[in-house]
Amino acid sequence: MNIVIAPDSYKGSLSAIEVATIIKEAIQEIADDQIIIKPMADGGEGTIEAILSSTDGTAVHLQTSGPLGMPVDTYYAIIDGNTAIIETALHAGITQLSDNERNPDNTTTYGIGEAINDAVSKGCQSIIVGLGGSATNDGGLGMMLALGMRAYDKHHNELGPFGRDLLMLDSIDMSGLNPKIKNLEIKIACDVDNPLCGQRGASVVYGPQKGATDSQISTYDKALGKYADLVESEFNAFLRNVPGAGAAGGLGFAFLALGGQLESGAKLIASTTKLEEALKNADMVITGEGKSDEQTLYGKAPSFVADMANHLKIPAILLSGSLGGNTDMLRGKFAGCFSIINKPLLLSECMEESKELLRSQTKQIRTLIQHFQ
Numbered sequence: 001m002n003i004v005i006a007p008d009s010y011k012g013s014l015s016a017i018e019v020a021t022i023i024k025e026a027i028q029e030i031a032d033d034q035i036i037i038k039p040m041a042d043g044g045e046g047t048i049e050a051i052l053s054s055t056d057g058t059a060v061h062l063q064t065s066g067p068l069g070m071p072v073d074t075y076y077a078i079i080d081g082n083t084a085i086i087e088t089a090l091h092a093g094i095t096q097l098s099d100n101e102r103n104p105d106n107t108t109t110y111g112i113g114e115a116i117n118d119a120v121s122k123g124c125q126s127i128i129v130g131l132g133g134s135a136t137n138d139g140g141l142g143m144m145l146a147l148g149m150r151a152y153d154k155h156h157n158e159l160g161p162f163g164r165d166l167l168m169l170d171s172i173d174m175s176g177l178n179p180k181i182k183n184l185e186i187k188i189a190c191d192v193d194n195p196l197c198g199q200r201g202a203s204v205v206y207g208p209q210k211g212a213t214d215s216q217i218s219t220y221d222k223a224l225g226k227y228a229d230l231v232e233s234e235f236n237a238f239l240r241n242v243p244g245a246g247a248a249g250g251l252g253f254a255f256l257a258l259g260g261q262l263e264s265g266a267k268l269i270a271s272t273t274k275l276e277e278a279l280k281n282a283d284m285v286i287t288g289e290g291k292s293d294e295q296t297l298y299g300k301a302p303s304f305v306a307d308m309a310n311h312l313k314i315p316a317i318l319l320s321g322s323l324g325g326n327t328d329m330l331r332g333k334f335a336g337c338f339s340i341i342n343k344p345l346l347l348s349e350c351m352e353e354s355k356e357l358l359r360s361q362t363k364q365i366r367t368l369i370q371h372f373q
Helices: 016-030 047-053 110-121 141-146 202-206 214-235 247-257 265-272 275-279 301-311 327-331 347-352 354-370
Strands: 002-005 034-037 058-065 071-079 083-087 126-130 150-152 171-173 185-189 261-263 284-287 316-320 336-339
Touching: 002 016, 002 275, 016 034, 016 047, 016 354, 047 058, 047 071, 047 083, 047 126, 047 265, 058 110, 071 110, 083 110, 110 126, 110 141, 126 265, 141 150, 141 247, 171 214, 185 247, 185 265, 202 214, 202 247, 214 247, 247 261, 261 265, 265 275, 265 301, 275 301, 284 301, 284 354, 301 316, 316 354, 327 336, 336 354, 347 354
Parallel strands: 002 034, 002 284, 083 126, 126 185, 185 261, 284 316, 316 336
Antiparallel strands: 058 071, 071 083, 150 171
């Protein structure tokens, strides 16, 4: 058989590449199949890793300002010679902070702008940005300052790149913006449709997980509105209500202002790794994620893989860490839905034994299929 393996990560347990590799190795132990691995991601953690595993790209190591403005050793990637892949979580990620460090006053997207500057200095003409996993609520202020914008308070004192600076913002100056940004093609991997402000906006919906208090949420929502007034005036565009503008604490809005195009994260990753081309010669595709339920059907990577496979009339097998909710809905899209859990286990035990559980269930599935060949 020709099998494509295209899972997302089992978050907190296995990366997408680890999942794909374990499934491949398990199948090869019992069958002589032709296997292609195409690890998936949705724009969050693991995006670069997934893309590099399926392309001839290279990692570019550098030091940028982390989410607290302190230097961090990190990286981005370049594929096709002139396209940079920049992952927000590697420069302004929430997992880079401890719980007691989470506070939107003290975080910044400045490092993302530094990575973009480095990429364009190396000749990159386009970038793909994964927005997932940010620790920030600065509307992309930090990134814009790194790219050359200046910001001032009402006394015309120059402001810094942190969330607390956004709260004092009164005016901006775009004259120093990096000129290479003007012609840069920007694609934004984003799977949320929140506007910048309001009850479904960045501050109200995502602020709490980034450490915002109730009073901060209200304050930041108003500050982002003021920020939007200034940026929209400069770019002569009304962008705050574009679905996805509120992604990553309003970073989506800043990228839209720079001419970026928001796309489904799974779709963008699949296009970059040429998943459809691999599926055209496949007899079956195996996908999965940490936990699958009805929400899987709404834009998550396994659902996108299944849609592509169904269009090509290829069966899609869902193999996830666990299954929940209405599995009948899942079976409407997948040829089979399986959990790796095969005995009563605590969550901690499932995490610790995930590799062997995945290996064992993969063998069970492949053995069953073998009997019908």
